[in-house]
Amino acid sequence: MDQTWILLGVAVILILAFLVTRYTAWSVRHVLPDLDIDTPPYSKIFGHFLEGIKYGIFDVQSRHYNLFKDKKVYGLYEFKTPVIVLRDLDLIKDVCVKHFNNFVDRRVLLNLDPPFHQTLLAIYGDHWKKVRSAVTPTFSSGRLKKMCRHIESNAKRLQRYLxxxxxxxxxxxxxxxxxxxxxxxxxxxxxxxxxxxLNQPDNEFSQNAKAFTNPNVAVLIVTLMFPFLGKMMESVGFKFLPQRAAGFFEKVVDAALQERRESENAGKMHDFLDLMINAEEDTEGEASETDKGSGRLSRSEILSQALLFLLAGYDTVSSVLSFTLFLLAVHPEHQRLVQEELDQKLTEGDSVPNYEAVQSLTYLDQCLNETIRLFPPGFLSDRVCTEEITLHGVRFPKDMPVVLPVYAIHMDPDLWDEPKDFKPERFSPEAREARHQCAFFPFGHGPRNCVAMRLAQLELKVILATVLRRFDVLPCQKTVYPIKLSSWQLVANDGLWVRLERRSKK
Incomplete structure (x- = not known):
């Protein structure tokens, strides 16, 4: 009897959800036509979501983008939510830079539970500006030079492993x-x-990190389709982020903060926590409205940025490292040019380059940028219009989500000759000068770009230089090229398999 009532309750909820969604979907159908913005054909209930299921997140972006070559913008429905997608590069520049104050905020699709609810991606307006100002000094040139010793130490460990x-x-x-x-x-x-x-892949830190970077996508989809059902799912324990992993990292960061405060090494470790301690408030708990403009950070703000540091820096950097090495393995002519540059510019006998040394590696930088163009970890970006404005003849209402289709722009044949080919010369100084600055923006553009961009680039160059100076990276029996991406994430379906040979010149 109890099971019957449970099943009946679930059925009623699903029927109500269907009716509510159908009603609200009809109620927003006029929004994009009223703005004179064209859209691809879509489902009245699911919007353009089913096309994403059919073609995958990368191909569907390019398919939609290529339908409107003569338009500055086009529209999509994410279930019932209308969004404006920008095609015109001058318009993208205006949204991200010139008129940034009208587009300060990003969309927040899911609100994380405290204390991880105040990441830079999830806060708005003046609150975002305050936290961003506190975090930005972490990535100054002076601090990056000091942080580089951590990267060098891990590069040496990788060298021994390989x-x-x-x-x-x-x-x-x-x-x-x-x-x-x-x-x-x-x-x-x-x-x-x-x-x-690296050597202990099953340790507690690694296991919880993997769990943290594999969130419950079902919660996200249900929340997009039925917002009230998403909240109900979270209230009964279906969380976007695994709670055990969240608890683990909360304890890890709290313990590290406490140990650092009490240690004689406070301020001497040259890492992210040092700066967070310097910016910490004297009081525990949430920041007051006054505190939010003070430049001091609360415990939850610090924990939130620590979480973001983990999530944003893990999969993105590892993806770029692995794709770059793989592409150089299947394009040996470019690998040779990188290695010639390393041999010429790095000090003999120093197997791991330092901060200053990698600044001169221009051809390696070109190969990195070409890899990121082909396989951008941030394959789209977004903003929210916070104050109505008309740009280039397009009206952006207040609260309208605005999407920047990074992957589709990187694959646009009108911007990139033979866009699917690996051509590092696209990023020579002359080629960059001739190209619109918004034709390539994998780290975002304007004041709300990736705050840790320079740290990521430093890590990428040090690790790649370390590997390529010591080894030739070669195809093997398991190598599959061209790369076939997963439909839903930036992962090669067949893996990125290679073999190594020790170079005679180190």
Whole structure:
């Protein structure tokens, strides 16, 4: 009897959800036509979501983008939510830079539970400006030079690990190895921790980090379709982020903060926590409205940025590292040019380059940028119009979500000749000068770009230079090229398999 009532209750909720969604979907159908914005054909209930299911998140973006080559913008419905997608590069520049004050905020699709609810991606207006100002000094040139020692230490560990793989003639899957390495680098540059996930992939830190970076996508989809059902799911325990992993990292960061405050090493570790301690409020708990403009950070603000440091720096950097090495393996002519540059510009006998050394590696930088163009971890970006404005003849109502289709722009044949090909020369100084600055913006554009961009670039260059100076990266029997991406994430379906040979010149 109890089961019957439960099933009946679920059925009633689903029917109500369907009716509510159908009603609200009809009620917003006029929004984009009233703005004179065209859309691809869509479902009255699901909007354009089903096309994403059919084609995958990358192909569907390009398909929609290519339908409107003569338009500055086009529209989409994310279930019942209308959004404006920008095509015109001058318009993108105006939204991100010139008229940034009208588009300060990002969309927040899910509100995380305290104390992780105040990341830079999830706060608005003056609150965002205050936290961003407190976090930005972490990534100054002076601090990056000091943080680089953590990256160098992990690069040496990677070198020893790869030596063993090469000596035993093992084929390696790059994404798995680079994910473990990146976790170690985040732990050390962020929190001063030596986790050794590279050699101990099943340790507690690594297991919880993997859980944290694999959220419950079902909660997100239900929330987009039926907002009230999403809240109900979270209230009964269906969370977007795994709670055990969240609790683990809350304890880790709290313990690291407490130990650092009491230690003689406070302010000397040259990591993310040092700056957070300097910016910490004298009081515990939530920041008051007065505090939110003071430049001091509350405990929850610090924990939120620590979480963001982990989530944003893990999969993005490991993906770029693994795709870059793989592309150089299947394009040996470009790998040789990188290695010639390393041999010419790096000090003989110094196997791991330092901060100053990697600044001169211009061709490696070109290869990195071309990889990120082909496989951008941030394949789209967004803003919310906070105050109505008309730009280039397009009216943006208040609260309208605005999407920047990064992947589609990076694949636009009108901007990039043979866009699917790997051509690092696209990023020579002359080519960059001739191209619109918004044709390539993998780290975002304007004041709300990625705050840790320079740290990510430093880590990428140090690790790549370390590997390529010591090894030739070569295809193997398991290598599959061209790369076939997963429909829902930036992952190669067949893995990124290579083998290593020790170079005669180190």
């Amino acid at each position: 030596d063993e793989k090469q000596e035993s003639n093992q084929e390696i899957e790059l994404k798995e190895i680079m994910s473990r390495l990146t976790m170690d680098t985040i732990a050390s540059t962020g929190f001063g921790l030596d986790t050794d996930c």
